Amino acid sequence: MISLRNVSKVYNGNVKALDRVSLNIDKGEFVFIVGTSGAGKSTLIKMIYREETPSSGQVFVLGKDLSKMRRREVPYLRRRIGVVFQDFKLLEDKNAWENVAFALEVTGTPKREVNRRVTQVLNLVGLLDRRDAFPNELSGGEQQRIAIARALVRNPDILLADEPSGNLDPKTAMEIFNTLERANIYGTTVVVATHAHDIVDSLRKRVVELRGGTLVRDERRGAYNH
C-alpha cells in the first residue's frame, strides 16, 4: 500500500530531513511514526501524499510510483488519502457540516451523495449534533474530530495524521486516537506521526522510529521508547 525505497530528502542542499529510509506499510495497518522534533516525521508523512518528493529513492503509494507521477494526477491520488494536522486546518467561515462537505464539493460530488456521506462520517466521529457549530464554537478536540471527519468523508484508503493531538490535553488526545482506531477498524490504513508517549505505549501498534532522518527502529506492537 505504501512503500518507501531508500528515500532521502535534502533541503537547501545540506539539511538532510530523511536519509535512506526504506519502509513498507500494508493495507489495514496502523503505524506510529515517532521521534523528536526534526527527526523527519513530517517529511515522511508529506512524501506519502506527495506534498514532497524525494531527493533520491522511490515512493510507491496505492500502486503508483510518486516520483514519476505527473502533477495533474496528484489530485486523484489525494482523493484516496485523508490527511489530518496538528492545527486542524478548518475554515473559520464554514460550520462543521460545511467544512466536511467542502472536501466533496470541490470534487463535484452530487448534493445527495454529499448529504449522505457527511451525515455518516459526522456520526462516526460523534459530532452529528454539533453540525451547525463554527470552528470557534468547538473545543480543540471537537475541531480535530471534524478535521478527521473531513479526511474520512471520501472513505480513503489511507489516513495520515501529523501530530493530531499536539494541541490537545491527554484525555482529548485519547479520544482522537480512538477515533483514528475506529477508522482503522473500518479498513483504512492509518499512519500517525506523534509525540504522545502514553498513547503509543497504551495502544501497542507498530512503531517506526526516526532519528536525524534515519529509520532506527521498526517494531510490531512497540512502545514509544525501547
Added chain:
Amino acid sequence: MRLVGYMFSQTFRSIWRNKGSSFLSALTTGFALFLLGISFLVSVNLGFMYQMAETQMEIQAYMDKEATWTQLAGAVSQIREIPGVSEVKYVSKEDALEELREMFKDKASVLDSLEEDNPLPPNVRIKTVGAEHIPDVVEALQSLDIVDDVMYQEEVSRRLVQIGKAVQYLSLGGMLVVGLVSVMVIANSIRLAIDARRQEIGIMKLVGATDGFVLMPFLLEGVLLGLLGSVIGTGFAMGGYNWVSVKIAEFIPFMPIVGLDQESIWNMFGIMALTGVMVGLTGSAFSVRRHLRV
C-alpha cells in the same frame, strides 16, 4: 454542472468579499476602457470628416482646348480605367462657362463677352476611392497627352492621410498603455483574492481538487472585473461624448459630429467588452501563475 455552479458562486463571493479592490480594479479598467472608447469615438469622427472631405475632394484635369469630341470621349473612358478612380465627370467648355455664370450670378454680364469665344478648356473631374490614391491617379493623368494640366488639393489630401494615421497610432499607443495599467490593477486585485483564500486553496488541494478547479474562479473573477469595467467605460464614454457634442454644437456649430446610434454604441461596447475580458483574463492569469503555484 454542479462544479460550474460552485465556481460561479465562489467567484461572486470572492468579488463581494474584496469589494474595495474589486471595485477599484473595475473602475480602473473602466477608465482605461473609457480612454479606449474616446479614441474609438475620435477615430469614428475623424473617419467621418475624412470621408466627407474625401467626397468633396476631386481632381480636375484640364484638357487640350483643341481636342475633338472623339478624343475627349476616348480620354474619359481611359481615365475611368485608372486604378483608384471612383467617379469621372466630364465638363464641357459650355458647362464650365455655365458654372462660372452660376458662381458670379450678379455679375453675369461680364461673362457675356466670353460667349463668342469661350476660353475655358473642357475638363474632367475625378474622384478617387480614397485620399491615398490621389498621387497615383494624378501621375496617371499627367502622362496622358490630351491632358494639359492637373489641379488637386495636394496639401489637403496629404494632411488628411497623415492625421488619419496619427490618430490610429495614437489611439493604439494609448490603448496599450492604459491596457497595461489595467492588467496590473486586475492582477493586484486577483492577488488579494488569492491571499484572502490561501488557506481554502491549501485545503482544496489537500482534498484533491484539480488545478483547474482551484484556479478557474480566479480567472473567472478577472474576466468579470474586466466586463464590469467595460460597462463602466461604455457609460463614461457615452456620457462624456454626449456632453462634448453638446458643447461643440454650441461653440463650433459647423463642425460635423457623428451622432451615436444604437449600432455604434453596441459596436463600441463590443470592442470594450472584448478588450475588458482580455485585460481581465491576462491580469488574473498573471496573478494565478505567480501566486497560485498549483
